[in-house]
Amino acid sequence: MRFALVHYDVSRIANEPGNKTVMKHFGHMPNIQLLYVASVLESLGVEIAYYDMVGMELSEADVLRGLKKFDPDFIGLSVYTSHFHNAKSYAAYFKSHLPRTAVMLGGVHAQIFPVETLLHNPDVDYACIGEAEMVLPEFVRRWRSGEGFDDLPGLVWRDGEDIRFAGPAEPCQGLDAVPFPARHLVPNHKYFNFISTRRNYTVFNTSRGCPFRCIFCEAAGSKWRARSAQSVVAEFEECYEDHGVREVDIFDSSFTVSKRRVLEICRRLVSSGLNRKMIWDVRSRVDTIDEEMLEALKEAGCYRIFYGIESGSPQVLKKLRKEISIDRIRKIIRKTDRLGISPFGYFLVGSPGDTRETIQETIDFAKELPLDFAIFNCLTAFPQTELYERYYLPVAASDFWAEYITRSLPDARFMGRPWVSIGDAELRRMAHRAMNQYYFRPRQLWRAMRSVKSLDQLRRYCAAGRDMLWSYVRSRNSVPKREG
Ligand code: B12
Numbered sequence: 001m002r003f004a005l006v007h008y009d010v011s012r013i014a015n016e017p018g019n020k021t022v023m024k025h026f027g028h029m030p031n032i033q034l035l036y037v038a039s040v041l042e043s044l045g046v047e048i049a050y051y052d053m054v055g056m057e058l059s060e061a062d063v064l065r066g067l068k069k070f071d072p073d074f075i076g077l078s079v080y081t082s083h084f085h086n087a088k089s090y091a092a093y094f095k096s097h098l099p100r101t102a103v104m105l106g107g108v109h110a111q112i113f114p115v116e117t118l119l120h121n122p123d124v125d126y127a128c129i130g131e132a133e134m135v136l137p138e139f140v141r142r143w144r145s146g147e148g149f150d151d152l153p154g155l156v157w158r159d160g161e162d163i164r165f166a167g168p169a170e171p172c173q174g175l176d177a178v179p180f181p182a183r184h185l186v187p188n189h190k191y192f193n194f195i196s197t198r199r200n201y202t203v204f205n206t207s208r209g210c211p212f213r214c215i216f217c218e219a220a221g222s223k224w225r226a227r228s229a230q231s232v233v234a235e236f237e238e239c240y241e242d243h244g245v246r247e248v249d250i251f252d253s254s255f256t257v258s259k260r261r262v263l264e265i266c267r268r269l270v271s272s273g274l275n276r277k278m279i280w281d282v283r284s285r286v287d288t289i290d291e292e293m294l295e296a297l298k299e300a301g302c303y304r305i306f307y308g309i310e311s312g313s314p315q316v317l318k319k320l321r322k323e324i325s326i327d328r329i330r331k332i333i334r335k336t337d338r339l340g341i342s343p344f345g346y347f348l349v350g351s352p353g354d355t356r357e358t359i360q361e362t363i364d365f366a367k368e369l370p371l372d373f374a375i376f377n378c379l380t381a382f383p384q385t386e387l388y389e390r391y392y393l394p395v396a397a398s399d400f401w402a403e404y405i406t407r408s409l410p411d412a413r414f415m416g417r418p419w420v421s422i423g424d425a426e427l428r429r430m431a432h433r434a435m436n437q438y439y440f441r442p443r444q445l446w447r448a449m450r451s452v453k454s455l456d457q458l459r460r461y462c463a464a465g466r467d468m469l470w471s472y473v474r475s476r477n478s479v480p481k482r483e484g
């Protein structure tokens with residue numbers, strides 16, 4: 001069996017406008033999902049070709065040339081809901097030139113819309129619903145033996161005119177047994193994120209799921225499963241020795257859920273000496289981290305923590321079901337900063353309960369905190385989140401995402417935010433101004449500059465600063481318009 005995996009280019013994401021400056025200078029990261037898929041397939045003896053269109057600087061025609069030569073049985077793509085139409089058009093393009101090859105989609109989107117992923121999409125032949133580790137071994141075995149896919153959990157497939165699905169696969173419980181992502185297939189020296197400081201840079205996944213219940217998050221309330229400290233540190237070692245990795249970005253939704261595990265990872269990194277050779281960062285919540293953990297993280301080489309803070313208004317935090325207090329945020333961010341770990345804050349604009357006043361409260365709160373970086377994003381209601389089901393669907397005219405994925409030609413129609421009385425254009429302007437108000441202060445500029453560790457990073461900051469300054473000047477010259 002030959003399997004090609006394509007990490008396609010997503011230049012414009014509809015309904016997740018983010019912040020243009022951030023998107024442009026965001027960087028390009030390895031696709032951890034597909035690298036796990038690759039390692040599972042390799043462990044099954046499947047031949048792999050991997051195309052990272054941005055990282056390897058490949059055009060569609062380059063990928064097609066490679067595919068024609070490789071002549072795969074399958075092409076695999078990973079999909080987020082907002083990328084679905086991109087994935088579909090890649091599938092159609094590849095299939096029009098390689099009609100014998102089947103296309104398989106996987107990822108969050110397929111999990112939310114299993115049958116719909118194939119329903120109106122003749123170019124998609126299979127969808128993997130669940131983790132590749134739980135679906136592909138049996139899929140490959142049956143494909144090789146010609147047994148057919150009846151009752152195979154986690155697989156959506158076509159049976160003549162019918163679409164068959166026997167239900168999702170169980171979550172993988174033995175994460176330590178999962179092979180490390182297949183980093184030997186990708187150009188590790190090409191990856192970076194906006195604020196990373198060393199190359200080679202890579203991303204990790206040390207736990208899956210999240211026990212918390214933030215209303216905007218698809219992962220909310222999913223079973224949290226984690227790899228052992230031993231396995232995590234072994235991956236650090238492999239990355240250092242075999243892939244020249246010097247910086248690791250741990251992407252887990254909630255790395256710090258188990259204090260015992262965090263302390264053990266830190267202890268092992270220190271005793272192996274890797275804490276002096278590599279730097280790394282994590283995502284955390286202010287209520288799952290404490291002073292003891294912060295000290296251990298610092299000693300083990302963790303140099304940045306991304307915190308989901310979301311709002312400076314206690315009422316909005318409550319509506320978001322964030323379950324964190326303003327005092328706790330202050331305490332932990334200050335402690336993080338004092339220990340010399342760089343704190344980064346994520347904030348939301350346009351949450352349920354938000355008014356112009358609470359948004360200003362959020363901006364003022366962010367400015368008061370000793371954060372090195374902050375990002376203000378407009379909130380989007382993704383499918384299968386409480387935000388979508390409770391705040392959007394009951395008042396919206398239609399099921400936006402169901403329509404979005406079945407529409408053959410997606411337009412750039414904005415889904416709206418019926419839970420807030422401020423219009424989209426004004427919210428975007430507010431998010432934009434929040435960024436400007438936040439960064440264009442002497443203290444903040446100094447904080448950003450003092451974190452510069454390389455010429456590469458300095459160039460990125462200067463380019464982002466120039467873009468922000470330019471849009472700031474333009475936004476000052478434009479007449480602010482109120483709507484909503
Ligand atoms: C890390 C992360 C990111 C990273 C991506 C890192 C990377 N390069 O892989 C970054 C920060 C870049 C990111 C960006 C965005 N993200 Co994000 N992200 C996550 C997060 C927290 C974890 C994902 C992860 O690493 N999972 C671990 C991997 C191992 O598991 P997995 O993804 O499920 O993959 C397994 C299976 O799905 C399956 N599989 C996956 N693909 C395929 C393909 C094939 C062929 C097969 C067979 C199987 C298969 O096998 C995999 C291995 O077991 C999730 C939340 C969550 N907890 O899931 C949000 C999440 C996926 N992100 C989300 C969103 C919206 C975004 C953005 C659009 C947000 C924005 N404002 O820009 C951007 C998109 C940017 C882009 N260009 O793609 C949403 C997606 C919602 C949806 N319905 O699609 C999520 C669910 C969070 C949420 N809001 O609820 N994200």
Ligand code: SF4
Nearest residue numbers: 210212214217220253
């Ligand atoms: S936003 Fe973070 S903490 Fe909240 S449910 Fe999602 S992954 Fe968990």
